[in-house]
Amino acid sequence: MRGMSEPAQPSISHEAAFGPATPYRDVTCGDLRAGDEGRDVRIAGWVHRRRDHGRLHFIDLRDRYGLTQLVINEAESPEAAQVASRVRPEFVLQVQGTVARRHAGSENADLETGDIEVKVREITILSEAETPPFYINEPDAPVDESLRLRYRYLDIRRRPMLERLLLRSKLVQAIRECHHRAGFVEVETPILLKSTPEGARDFIVPSRLQPGSVYALPQSPQQLKQLLMVAGMDRYFQIARCFRDEDLRGDRQPEFTQLDLEMSFVDEQRVMDFVEAMIVEVSAAVVPDRPIQQLPFPRIDYHDAIERFGSDKPDLRFGMELVDLAPALAAFGETGFKVFDEALAAGGRVKAIVAPGMGESSRSQIDELVSFVRRFGAKGLAHVSVAADGTAHSPIAKFLGDERIAAIVKTATGQPGDLILIVADADHERVADVLGRLRQDLGLRLGLADENVLAYCWVMHFPMYQWEADLGRWHATHNPFSGVVPEDEKLLVTASGDAYKPSHADPAGRARAMQYDIALNGWELGGGSVRIHKRALLERSFALQGYTLEQMNELFGGILEAFDYGAPPHGGIAMGIDRWAALFSHQTNIREVMAFPKTQSGTDLMLGSPSLPELEQYSDLGLRFVGVEPAVEPGKDKAAQ
RNA sequence: GGGCUCGUGGUGUAGCGGCCUAACAUGCCAGCCUGUCACGCUGGAGAUCGCCGGUUCGAAUCCGGUCGAGCCCGCCA
Numbered sequence: 001m002r003g004m005s006e007p008a009q010p011s012i013s014h015e016a017a018f019g020p021a022t023p024y025r026d027v028t029c030g031d032l033r034a035g036d037e038g039r040d041v042r043i044a045g046w047v048h049r050r051r052d053h054g055r056l057h058f059i060d061l062r063d064r065y066g067l068t069q070l071v072i073n074e075a076e077s078p079e080a081a082q083v084a085s086r087v088r089p090e091f092v093l094q095v096q097g098t099v100a101r102r103h104a105g106s107e108n109a110d111l112e113t114g115d116i117e118v119k120v121r122e123i124t125i126l127s128e129a130e131t132p133p134f135y136i137n138e139p140d141a142p143v144d145e146s147l148r149l150r151y152r153y154l155d156i157r158r159r160p161m162l163e164r165l166l167l168r169s170k171l172v173q174a175i176r177e178c179h180h181r182a183g184f185v186e187v188e189t190p191i192l193l194k195s196t197p198e199g200a201r202d203f204i205v206p207s208r209l210q211p212g213s214v215y216a217l218p219q220s221p222q223q224l225k226q227l228l229m230v231a232g233m234d235r236y237f238q239i240a241r242c243f244r245d246e247d248l249r250g251d252r253q254p255e256f257t258q259l260d261l262e263m264s265f266v267d268e269q270r271v272m273d274f275v276e277a278m279i280v281e282v283s284a285a286v287v288p289d290r291p292i293q294q295l296p297f298p299r300i301d302y303h304d305a306i307e308r309f310g311s312d313k314p315d316l317r318f319g320m321e322l323v324d325l326a327p328a329l330a331a332f333g334e335t336g337f338k339v340f341d342e343a344l345a346a347g348g349r350v351k352a353i354v355a356p357g358m359g360e361s362s363r364s365q366i367d368e369l370v371s372f373v374r375r376f377g378a379k380g381l382a383h384v385s386v387a388a389d390g391t392a393h394s395p396i397a398k399f400l401g402d403e404r405i406a407a408i409v410k411t412a413t414g415q416p417g418d419l420i421l422i423v424a425d426a427d428h429e430r431v432a433d434v435l436g437r438l439r440q441d442l443g444l445r446l447g448l449a450d451e452n453v454l455a456y457c458w459v460m461h462f463p464m465y466q467w468e469a470d471l472g473r474w475h476a477t478h479n480p481f482s483g484v485v486p487e488d489e490k491l492l493v494t495a496s497g498d499a500y501k502p503s504h505a506d507p508a509g510r511a512r513a514m515q516y517d518i519a520l521n522g523w524e525l526g527g528g529s530v531r532i533h534k535r536a537l538l539e540r541s542f543a544l545q546g547y548t549l550e551q552m553n554e555l556f557g558g559i560l561e562a563f564d565y566g567a568p569p570h571g572g573i574a575m576g577i578d579r580w581a582a583l584f585s586h587q588t589n590i591r592e593v594m595a596f597p598k599t600q601s602g603t604d605l606m607l608g609s610p611s612l613p614e615l616e617q618y619s620d621l622g623l624r625f626v627g628v629e630p631a632v633e634p635g636k637d638k639a640a641q
Numbered sequence: 642g643g644g645c646u647c648g649u650g651g652u653g654u655a656g657c658g659g660c661c662u663a664a665c666a667u668g669c670c671a672g673c674c675u676g677u678c679a680c681g682c683u684g685g686a687g688a689u690c691g692c693c694g695g696u697u698c699g700a701a702u703c704c705g706g707u708c709g710a711g712c713c714c715g716c717c718a
Contacts (some may be wrong), residue, residue, distance in 0.1 A: 015672060049678075056675035069678070108678060134652055140652060140668085140680075146710045199718040218716085231677095246717040247642095375644085375714065466718095476718055589711095600711065 020065075024094050024126070027303060030066025034115040036099045043068060043118060044126065044158070045089055048137050057084040058245040062137075064162065069108070069117040070095055075117070083123040090129035090136060090157075096122045130567065145591075150605040152596055167286060168581040168620040172239055174285040175259055175577075178278045184235040184261065189224040191241065198243035203254070211622030216414055217243035217255075220574055222479060223559050225262040226531060229570040230562045237261040239577065248600045251523065251587040255598075261528070262572030263586045268514050268530050269300060271546050271571045272299075272458060275518065275528075283317050283454060287584050293317065297518075306429075310436020312462070315522030316455040318448035322435050327352045328411040329404060337399035339424050340379065348427035352412050353435050355442050358419035359385040372441065375425060378434040379414040382422040386414045435580050440522050449521065451586065456520050461485065464492070465544060467504045473504050473546030474509070480545060481538070481559075482529035483571070485512040492540050499543040518575065520583055528573025535563045 032041070043628065048062035055074040060067050074081035087093065097120040108114035132154050134143040139159040148155040155161050175447040176186070177482075195202045195216035218224075219241045228236045241259045244245045248254065263271055276297055278286035283292060293316060305312050308321045326344055334341050340350050358365075366383060373381045384394040384405055390490050394400075400408075414420045421438065425431045443449055464484055467472035476482060484492060491511040494502050499587065502508070514530040532538045538560065543553050581593035591597035597602050617623055 003682050049680095051677050051680050052674085053677065053680075054674040056677080058680085067678095071676080075674075075675080103676065106676060106678085111678085115677090131651065135668080138667090144648090144653085145651085149710090196718090201718085222718095244717065247715080249717085250712075252717065276706060377714095480718065482718095497717075590668070599709090601709085603709095605710090 004519065010413065024344050028065035028358045029061050029068040030112055032068060032099055032113050032116050035100060035634065036116065037101050039099045041093065041099055041118065042096045047089050047091045049089065050087060055081065057081060058083065059087065066112055068113045070097070072120045075228045076120050080120050081629070082124045083125065087125065090127065091125055092127035094124045094126050095120045104461065108314055141634050146599070146605055149597070149599065152606050156595065164581070164585045165595060167585055168593050171282065171286045171584065172577065172579055174282040175239070177283050179237045179261065182235065182274065184237040185233055186238060187228060187236050188235065188238065189221040191219070193218045200246045203243045203245050206621040206623055208620050216377060219244050220258060221260050222481070225260060225572060226481065226559060226570065227562055229262055229264050230565065234264045253578065253590060253597055254602050256590070257577040259575040259577055263568055264568040264570045266530065266569065266571050267517060268397040268571065271528060271530065271573060272516055275573055279456060290452050290454050291454050297456045297458050299458040299460055303457055305459045306432045310432040310439060312459050312517060313522060313524040314517035315440055315449060316457050317450055317453050317521060318443045320353050320439050320443055320448065322432065322439070323352045323412045325352055325408055325411055328407040330351065331407065332404050335400050335404060338394055343424040343426050348426035349428040349431040350422060350423065350424040351420040351431050351435055352408065352420050353439050354412050354414050355419040355421060356446065356456050357417050359387060359417045361385070362418055369438070370447065373434045373438060376434045376437055377430055378423050378425065380499060384408055384414065384420040386416055388416050390416050391434070392620060454520060456518060459517045459519060461512040463509070464513045465508055467509060471546065472502070473543045474506070476545060477513065478515050478527055479529055481531045483532045484514040485514055491545060494544065499540065500548060502544050502546060507544040514571070523579055524571050525579055526575030530569070530571030533567040533569050534562060537558055538563065545560060
């Protein structure tokens, strides 16, 4: 027996253990090159395509790694030819043969393995296959997405989906490497968690051992990572699955993945410095050919982002900034145009964006823009078109007069051929929101954004609270634990002096959070903050949000208690892995970078989830189904039953 | 909760009140073919137009409902 001090020797070599060889194959379909000529190999994979010339068969054999051409010559191996003639696309084969150089002139430059082929002696059909419901060997052929979802395992066989999953794997790998190098510890936190009151609707899991009680699936590991800071972990990260039971969108799934990280003894600057460096490294590792627009990332104050771009996640790949027309108009006194005058009189805004080259837009194109802004609550959309000769034309010229139109064109710096689009509203947030959405939409439609560029930017100093008029309380704009900018700490008071009687007039409304979001090409990639780590301040913040001490202890008792045992100053961020992977893959839909996503109605077309539980399961859980509608298994037609 | 779009052989589309006994491409099946690589050639099978109802002399086509998918508003700290 070996002495205890001797290092254990693996029973098999590194190459044998870690290499591609298995009992079924020596190499993969992507391995063989001209230098392998003469090798006798076994190879296995799926039939990608077959070309049957009667007594000569070609089969392209496919696996994750590539495509290798097999040749079966009836004259040389009649038995193999027999098998080859009944082989069909997507059959799984194992073959044995000799690597040979292809005939001069018949090399295929499109394939990595295009210089060689395998002359097959023996074919074994490992698995036959039905004709697939859509093309697997033609990556560009369009396929209805619900079909792809129903047969996701076939969709993933197709090159584009496979490549996106490979990219995603690379992304997560780069993230992990970067964090480990920076001393972060990867810690897993529970999926069966406790319901949190704020934020999105929770997914609920009934408990059998505690009948009547429920777990909630985490919307994010927020409280746990803060507890890990109290635990002295110092630097934590996790590739964490998160769950939110809200309506779905192209960029929102009921379960999604976040890079969640937290650091101790930091300020905003320190967290952002790490995250920025990490993002730069990860981008370089995953998409090395895509340039980052600006380094260091621009840091934009929330209010500036709203004023200039009408968005807290501005797409900086193009300009088209919002222009305030009020000063230009004010020079002439009241405009005589009710829409503008009333908006300004009520403390609102009149702002514009310039759509380059849209000056010749037809009536119906303008109407389309008007209905676009109406969807977001704008009452209308005024426009001034600048003709090729520089003269301005506008339906509202008859109200404003030529001097004001000229002033608008000058202020907005409208060039010949441009279209100036103007929104006026008493609600300045609505003006910003509508123009921001219009800007993003037009920017992409007009091709102003370079598809290849990665324009990361920070948006900072969000307001701590938003006023919720109907509930009569303040509401944390992002995370309820977000810290307040130190010089604004004194603002966290109510006007009345009663901590539990918030009003819209409270100075707290002006307090800025130590909150930072990271945006990429117009998408919110992530957000984080330096947290409040002192119990007293946290209690004050929660009071402003309308919680009594009792409620606070009920909901956040665990973390509040933890803070009594020595909490380090800490902060962190959470980033959407799915969105990041989608942006890296030039996709506008995160389903395209998820192996098994759900539909917009939250169903899984492949597995048929969610499904009805057995009645026993209810009774085990102490539950009774009182019913809504007779539920139907997803994917099945009610009428067909 | 709401708005919009889509649903036609296996797949992707065309047809949008009678010319449809539903067209095209591809796939599938059979036969032929020894250098292809989206192989080729010849022939064949395959959909009653998501489902239910209505309007009409007549519906894939118009209307209503419903199911499913997508996009969006609300929602998503």
